[in-house]
Amino acid sequence: MELRHLRYFVVVADELNLTRAARRLNMAQPPLTRQIKQLEVEIGTTLFERSPRGLALTTAGQFFYEHTLQILEKVNTTIAATRRIARSNLLMFGVGFVPSVFYGQLPQLIRGLRQKNNVELSLVELTTVQQIQALKAGRIDIGFGRIQIDDPDVEQEVLFEEPIIAALPAGHPLENSQPTLTELAKYPLILFPASPRPSLADVMLGLFRRRGIKVNVIQEANELQTALGLVASDLGVTLVPEQVSRLKRDGIVYVPLAEKSITTPIICSRRKEPPSAIMRSANEILDVLVENRRSGRYPGTRGICEKPLL
Incomplete structure (x- = not known):
């Protein structure tokens, strides 16, 4: 599992639509669909319920979404702090x-x-x-x-x-x-x-x-x-x-x-x-x-x- 998988997942969870999510990520829909399926296989559970009306987060998917947001926020904060330290020699x-x-x-x-x-x-x-x-x-x-x-x-x-x-x-x-x-x-x-x-x-x-x-x-x-x-x-x-x-x-x-x-x-x-x-x-x-x-x-x-x- 890589950070990009988490970022892809969050965008799909926000949009609950693969077409809109792919557009936000500037990528085609088929590779995005494959990435989400690979993520579900690696975790070992279904994160999205799929229906003709669109996507919905499963209970496990909602849990994973909330914690993924925290992980990505921590990563972004760490990157920003690292850059600040590098600039100031702290x-x-x-x-x-x-x-x-x-x-x-x-x-x-x-x-x-x-x-x-x-x-x-x-x-x-x-x-x-x-x-x-x-x-x-x-x-x-x-x-x-x-x-x-x-x-x-x-x-x-x-x-x-x-x-x-x-x-x-x-x-x-x-x-x-x-x-x-x-x-x-x-x-x-x-x-x-x-x-x-x-x-x-x-x-x-x-x-x-x-x-x-x-x-x-x-x-x-x-x-x-x-x-x-x-x-x-x-x-x-x-x-x-x-x-x-x-x-x-x-x-x-x-x-x-x-x-x-x-x-x-x-x-x-x-x-x-x-x-x-x-x-x-x-x-x-x-x-x-x-x-x-x-x-x-x-x-x-x-x-x-x-x-x-x-």
Whole structure:
């Protein structure tokens, strides 16, 4: 399968008429028809329903269409960014992160790197599993997650352990307490992300399982914001890393747990290779931010990254 097949498919899906689609693509209709049939054979399913009145997308075709649009948009964005970098001689640095780390020191790292006038930053929200794959493929250069994953091509460093707290609907019976996991388990539990796994959801489930506590998982959400919205709707409770409490939202209260030893790590993932100039600069900023976190200080990045990259 080539990009041209995807582009042909999108035009045909937009027009739902092979003659008009061929005209838009400046090609004859018979070769376009062959290309679409080849695509269906390669995927292994019919993408279009054909009738005397024209074409219609099948259910699978509609799914493929929506995701193909995303793929082509990403390709076009990547090409445009590549051309911009080539024109300006910028150095590209990709950062992957799970949403729950974005309310602590990560923004300070980003600000520090943005002060470098020869760096183009790319921020990508990815689970830890996805970060490992993206690092190996070269799509990102550093990742921040919460899951330990053994991979020979990637090194992981635990920056620090972060307390776990509970997010409750406002007015919840446990609002003015420091509940135990046993007390929380009496209420419906909301987990995130739902996929891909393993993820923070498995870490949270493990906290209960290791203590022999049964839970009622009423809903799994793909995103942190969705999970918090469900909590605010009084659907259940959830567990979040402490820094998420900086995200203020109506209808939600955050309370510490009775067991202060319950934590989750913030893990930095990098490729196993000699660090580039940008990576050395990022590591210097990280060292300061981690030390500030451990000592209870949260200063800005002013004065942290004065060294040039090159």
